[in-house]
Structure formats: structure tokens, C-alpha cells
Amino acid sequence: MTETPPEQAPKRRRGRPRQDIGAAALNQDRPFVSSLARGMSILRAFQAEDRVLGTQALADRTGLHKTTVSRLVGTLTQLGYLRYMPEYGKYAVSNQVLTLGYAVMGRFGFGEMVRNRMEDIAQQGECVVALSVRDRLDMMFVELIRQPTANSLSLNVGSRIPMAESAPGRAFLFAADDAEREKLMEELADFHGNDWENTKKVELQSALDRMRRQGHSDSFGEWRGEHNAIGIPLHDPFTGDIYTLSVGGNAHNLSPERLRLEYLPKLFSAAQEIGSLGGGSF
Incomplete structure (x- = not known):
């Protein structure tokens, strides 16, 4: 009998808001389908390092009742977005989820052009070039190119990094409209607790002021x-969605001066x- 591996403990963050599937319905003109939102919350609960997750872990991560989770994973499995792994008694994300992302990245040749430019930037030296999108209070890598010798901190496509402290996160916050930025700042305050007023808020505001200059x-x-990075926002030429393009790596190899002198012009280009x-500019 195959031994079932211990279920990965849910990653708890102090003050991290649960996935509030009802709040999004407020102040919206269109009907809000709670069951669809719950299903999406299941898919969002999976992280890059997760091989499989059970219903209890999914319930912990989403804040949903375990019975509700069981119904949702059954539907998502029938639709092909999850795959049941009988040897573990748990679920894994199916490759069908990738079809959603490729539909976005393929539009107007956006993904191909971004990858080509990222590869060009990576030729500069020992660095990691990343394309990121916001995932709640994190930034998630959707494309990543690195030199073999670069210090990657075990980062891969699908990895998440914190919004407030990272170059991609700060670029996103700067590019967001006032209403979204204000909402995110409130959520970050709740997430970071006492550290927010003591240090995090001041550091982030200083970083946003620097970006403005x-x-x-x-x-x-x-x-x-040990990690240095710079980043800029990109906008989807069709939808206006915000991406960030960043370059980072070992601080010993990538000083602030080198990042700005050698890599920043390529980011802007x-x-x-x-x-x-899209016929526009950024």
C-alpha cells in the first residue's frame, strides 16, 4: 500500500484576509455568482510548490467549509481543471488551467514579444528576468528567464513574492489606479499588523516616492x-491589465548602480x- 505523504500545512500569514467571495458583489452593477467565486478560490489556493492538496488544506486556505470544498473539487475535476490523485487521496492542478493563461499571453503576440525581450535582457549577465501579475497581496511570476549561474532563490513560474517589499510589487502599486492602491494599502496594513505602522508603511511609501522620481x-x-531588483509596470495593450517586468539577482553581482546602468534601459525599451x-505607449 502506497504511503500517503503528510499533507502540506496551510501557509498562514498574520492578518492575511481570507478570500472574501461575497465582498466583491458590493457596489457592482452586474450580478455576482458566489458559487463561481468559490470555485475560483479553490484554483487560487494552489501554489507553485504544491504537488497535491487535500480538501482539509483547501478548506483552511480558502476559509470555505470542507463540505463545500468537496463539492467544488468534484466539479472542477469533472471540468478537467483538477485531477484526482488516488495514490494520495488528494488533488493536483491539471494542465487545462494553462489554457486560460495561454489565451491571454497569445493575444496580439504579447507573450512572444515579452519572452523575446526578456531573453534579450537576460543576456546581460547573471540575473533573473521576471514577468509578474498580482495575486491578492503577492506578485506571481507568469514568465521567468534566468542565466544558469544566477541566484534564483528557488523561484519558478508560479512562485509568489510579497507585494510591499519586492520590486515587482512596488511597480504594480505605483501603476494601479488610486482606488485600487488605497484598497491594497488597507489590506497590507491588516496583513502586516504592527509591523505596518512601525516600518513597512514608511519603507513602501519611500519606495513609491522614489519610483515617482x-x-x-x-x-x-x-x-x-542578498537580493537586489528593479522593475517597471507594463500594460496589456488590449485590456489595460497591469503586468510588471523586473530584473533581479544576487546583490554581490547586481549592485543598484549596475542594475540601473546596464538593465534599466532595456526594461524601458x-x-x-x-x-x-496596441498602438499606445506606457
């Missing part, structure tokens, strides 16, 4: 002490070229 975000040892896809 210099045109790019930065994080020099603030997320990880990539943003200009990608913006031309």
Missing part, C-alpha cells in the same frame, strides 16, 4: 538581504516596444 521601482535587500502592440 526615477521612473522605476527598486528593492535593494528589503525583500531578501521593452515597455515601449510592447506598448506599440
